[in-house]
Amino acid sequence: xxxxxxxxxxxxxxxxxxxxxxxxxxxxxxxxxxxxxxxxxxxxxxxxxxxxxxxxxxxxxxxxxxxxxxxxxxxxxxxxxxxxxxxxxxxxxxxxxxxxxxxxxxxxxxxxxxxxxxxxxxxxxxxxxxxxxxxxxxxxxxxxxxxxxxxxxxxxxxxxxxxxxxxxxxxxxxxxxxxxxxxxxxxxxxxxxxxxxxxxxxxxxxxxxxxxxxxxxxxxxxxxxxxxxxxxxxxxxxxxxxxxxxxxxxxxxxxxxxxxxxxxxxxxxxxxxxxxxxxxxxxxxxxxxxxxxxxxxxxxxxxxxxxxxxxxxxxxxxxxxxxxxxxxxxxxxxxxxxxxxxxxxxxxxxxxxxxxxxxxxxxxxxxxxxxxxxxxxxxxxxxxxxxxxxxxxxxxxxxxxxxxxxxxxxxxxxxxxxxxxxxxxxxxxxxxxxxxxxxxxxxxxxxxxxxxxxxxxxxxxxxxxxxxxxxxxxxxxxxxxxxxxxxxxxxxxxxxxxxxxxxxxxxxxxxxxxxxxxxx
Ligand code: XMP
Numbered sequence: 001x002x003x004x005x006x007x008x009x010x011x012x013x014x015x016x017x018x019x020x021x022x023x024x025x026x027x028x029x030x031x032x033x034x035x036x037x038x039x040x041x042x043x044x045x046x047x048x049x050x051x052x053x054x055x056x057x058x059x060x061x062x063x064x065x066x067x068x069x070x071x072x073x074x075x076x077x078x079x080x081x082x083x084x085x086x087x088x089x090x091x092x093x094x095x096x097x098x099x100x101x102x103x104x105x106x107x108x109x110x111x112x113x114x115x116x117x118x119x120x121x122x123x124x125x126x127x128x129x130x131x132x133x134x135x136x137x138x139x140x141x142x143x144x145x146x147x148x149x150x151x152x153x154x155x156x157x158x159x160x161x162x163x164x165x166x167x168x169x170x171x172x173x174x175x176x177x178x179x180x181x182x183x184x185x186x187x188x189x190x191x192x193x194x195x196x197x198x199x200x201x202x203x204x205x206x207x208x209x210x211x212x213x214x215x216x217x218x219x220x221x222x223x224x225x226x227x228x229x230x231x232x233x234x235x236x237x238x239x240x241x242x243x244x245x246x247x248x249x250x251x252x253x254x255x256x257x258x259x260x261x262x263x264x265x266x267x268x269x270x271x272x273x274x275x276x277x278x279x280x281x282x283x284x285x286x287x288x289x290x291x292x293x294x295x296x297x298x299x300x301x302x303x304x305x306x307x308x309x310x311x312x313x314x315x316x317x318x319x320x321x322x323x324x325x326x327x328x329x330x331x332x333x334x335x336x337x338x339x340x341x342x343x344x345x346x347x348x349x350x351x352x353x354x355x356x357x358x359x360x361x362x363x364x365x366x367x368x369x370x371x372x373x374x375x376x377x378x379x380x381x382x383x384x385x386x387x388x389x390x391x392x393x394x395x396x397x398x399x400x401x402x403x404x405x406x407x408x409x410x411x412x413x414x415x416x417x418x419x420x421x422x423x424x425x426x427x428x429x430x431x432x433x434x435x436x437x438x439x440x441x442x443x444x445x446x447x448x449x450x451x452x453x454x455x456x457x458x459x460x461x462x463x464x465x466x467x468x469x470x471x472x473x474x475x476x477x478x479x480x481x482x483x484x485x486x487x488x489x490x491x492x493x494x495x496x497x498x499x500x501x502x503x504x505x506x507x508x509x510x511x512x513x514x515x516x517x518x519x520x
Contacts, residue, residue, distance in 0.1 A: 002026040002182055003043040005033070007051030007061045007079050013328060015049055015077065015167040017365055018175060023190035024182045027363065028328055031061045038067070045073045045186030048080025050165065054129050055083045055092055063087065073158035073185045075113075081161035082129055085152070088159075090135035097146040099125035102170055105150050111141040113153060113160050115180050123150075123164035123171040131163065158185060194371040198230065201360050205234035212316030214358065217305055218243045218271075220257035222385055223321030223361060226369050228261060228269065229376035230360045231319055236268040240315075242308045244301060247277030248392030248401070251410040260379060276304050277403075284394070284401040290520035293401065297391040309352045318354040323361045323369055386441050387475070395520040399448035404501070405463075411499045412465045413444035416491050420469070423487045439481040442469035444495075445508075445519045453503035455496075462503035465495055470517055478512040 002019055006012045006028050019026040026047075029038070038046070046067065053060040065087055068074055076084035082092045103125040107114045131149035134140055138159070142151035151162045160181065166174030182188050214231055218224050218241040231239045241261060245254040254273070262271045283296050309315075361369055373383040389395055396413075397405050420442055427435040445466045453460040467488065472478035492505040508515070 001041070001043055002045040002047060002186060002188065003038060003041060004028045004047045004049060005031050005038075005063065005067075005080070007031050007049050007053070007083070009050030009052070009077075009079060011165055011167050012049045013325060013365070015047060015178075016324075017367075018167045018178050019047070019182055020192060020365070020368065021175070022179045022182050022188075023192045024186075024188040025192040026182075031063055035064045035066050039070060043072055044188050045075070045182055046070075047181075048074065048076040048083060050078030050080060050126075053079065054094075055079065055086045056129075068157065068159055071158075073181070074160070075181050075185075076159075076161040077167070078127060078163060078165060081152075081163050082127075082131055084159065084161045085131045085133075085135045085138075085149075088135035088137075090131060090138070090152075091133035092129055093132050095128055095130035095147070098128045099130075099144065099146055100127075101125065103144050103164070105142050105144050105164060107151065108139075108141040111139075111151070111153055112155065112185055113151065113162070113177055113180050114141065115184065117173045117176055117180075121171075121173050123166070123174070124168040125164050127163060131161070134161075160185070194368065194375050197364070197368070198233070198372055198375045201230055202234040205231060205358070205360060208358065209235050209238065209317060212238065213312075213314075214239045214317040214319050215309060215312060215315040215352065215354065216241045216319040216321075218257070218261060219390070220249070220253060220382070221321070221388060222366070222373065222383060223323055223369060225257075225260070225321075225378055225382055226373040226376065227319055227321040227360055229267060229373065229378050231358075232267040232269040233376060237270055239319075240270040240272065240312055242272045242274065242305060244274045244276055244304050246280045246297065246301065246304075246392060246394075247403070247406060248280065248297065248394045250388065250393070251414040256382070260382060266377060272308060274304055274308060276300070279304070281401065281403055281406075286400060288399045290395065293394055293520065294391050297394050301390075306352070314353040316355050317358045318352055318356075319358045319360070321361055322359040324363055324365050327362060386443075389518055395518045396443060396445040398446065398519055405446055408463060408499055408501050409444060409446040409465070412446070412495045412502060412505075415494045415498060416444045416467055417442065419487060419491045419494065420483065423484065437471070437482040437484070439469035439483070440472050440478075441475070441517060442467075442481070442483075444468070447506070451504055455503065460503045462501050464504040464506055465499075465502050466506045466508050466519070467491065468508045468517070468519075470512070472512075472517075475517065476512075478517055480507075480509045480511055483507075 002024055004016050004026055016026050016028050086092045102122050105121055105123045130147055134149050134152040137154045138152040140149050141153050144150050153160045166177040183190055218228050228241050261267055287293055370383050393409055394401055424438050447464045447466050449464045450461055469481040469483050470478035471481045495505050
């Protein structure tokens with residue numbers, strides 16, 4: 001495997017993903033990781049990521065000189081490149097001209113890093129410091145108009161430094177460069193594939209679990225579904241999945257989950273569906289404060305799951321659908337996000353009687369989880385499901401939640417999703433690519449507002465439905481998606497005609513910030 005050493009750069013996970021796209025397995029570690037530990041992992045290559053600091057300042061993240069003497073190829077990117085030069089005796093200082101954005105880079109194509117790359121190639125630059133002098137023993141193999149050392153190499157020692165970001169897609173031939181490093185220079189064979197992942201993981205699960213019992217809370221989301229598929233293939237009926245239908249799922253979603261994982265589905269496992277709708281509606285009656293609602297929904301889930309777990313009795317393993325970004329974001333893997341703690345990591349339920357936790361997707365990125373899901377035969381509809389929050393429709397109904405409101409928002413949302421999906425499909429068929437407005441998340445919400453309308457000859461006094469659709473990369477910031485007006489009009493007219501209790505449809509234009517994606 002290849003090790004990615006994280007110096008806090010915003011693209012650290014992207015570096016790892018790109019490496020895996022070369023069919024090479026890699027993991028992210030913090031720059032604080034002990035050199036002995038790195039050595040013990042016996043990596044085939046090491047990549048140092050970018051970071052926000054200046055390497056010549058006293059308390060900046062650094063690395064031991066020994067890292068460059070392991071006999072393992074090392075590639076430094078941006079901050080990583082500067083650090084490599086700094087540690088090995090080159091000079092890094094504040095750049096007279098700060099480079100940011102797409103930049104033309106002149107490269108020496110005789111360098112193994114740039115094999116097959118054009119001599120003038122567009123790369124993504126983002127730096128305020130620059131390498132003014134390469135370290136002794138290094139040749140300069142790329143430059144730009146403003147940057148004398150855009151890349152340097154010491155081929156004999158297998159050390160390479162790149163000032164720009166090959167992991168960002170704006171670097172037009174970046175993938176080729178990373179491929180050259182991991183497959184060429186490091187000599188990785190490129191055997192990391194999802195079919196081998198599924199096969200190997202099934203084997204590992206069997207060895208670990210033996211004839212023990214495993215319990216999994218299945219939400220119907222991508223991660224827990226793929227975890228269920230993997231475990232089922234490995235251990236069949238030794239796996240019990242508990243699926244809690246809290247009555248706040250999208251239209252027909254409970255039945256769809258049951259179709260795939262229930263007794264008539266394709267997977268061999270024990271499936272327990274708990275229909276807890278009435279319990280939830282009972283607890284939520286009269287509650288209007290958003291945080292209070294979220295708290296009730298969360299706590300009730302624990303209670304319901306606890307009751308089921310008690311019925312099952314002691315299990316050997318509790319399985320969770322934790323994925324790699326959850327691990328990194330919890331500060332366990334990389335550097336950047338000691339900031340956030342993740343609900344999937346750490347907070348283990350203490351009411352379930354189990355010996356050990358099992359997390360079969362712990363090393364996968366989301367797109368890899370999806371590939372594994374397809375490999376396992378989980379339907380595409382489920383594998384490519386858009387994100388859906390744990391509290392479900394509970395945070396898409398403003399104010400009090402009750403069965404009637406749930407039904408309204410379910411029906412309106414189903415129409416909206418159907419029409420948007422149809423429009424996306426038609427556009428894609430006609431143009432050979434998805435539309436630029438294709439939202440990353442889109443749903444209907446029920447406002448708590450009623451207003452006067454007229455239908456036929458009658459006055460109505462009904463609810464307003466809000467349509468939300470956003471374009472976003474990371475869900476931290478988002479723009480409202482420009483869904484074509486005729487699509488929105490079709491949705492509006494269908495909702496008004498088909499959903500009882502609604503007489504007005506609005507489109508939410510708010511970006512995040514200041515809005516959030518959900519409504520509560
Ligand atoms: P907001 O509303 O914070 O949403 O802009 C950002 C993303 O997170 C999802 N979300 C949640 N997911 N439990 C979840 O599992 C939650 O409580 C929750 N709240 C928001 C939301 O759907 C969006 O993708």
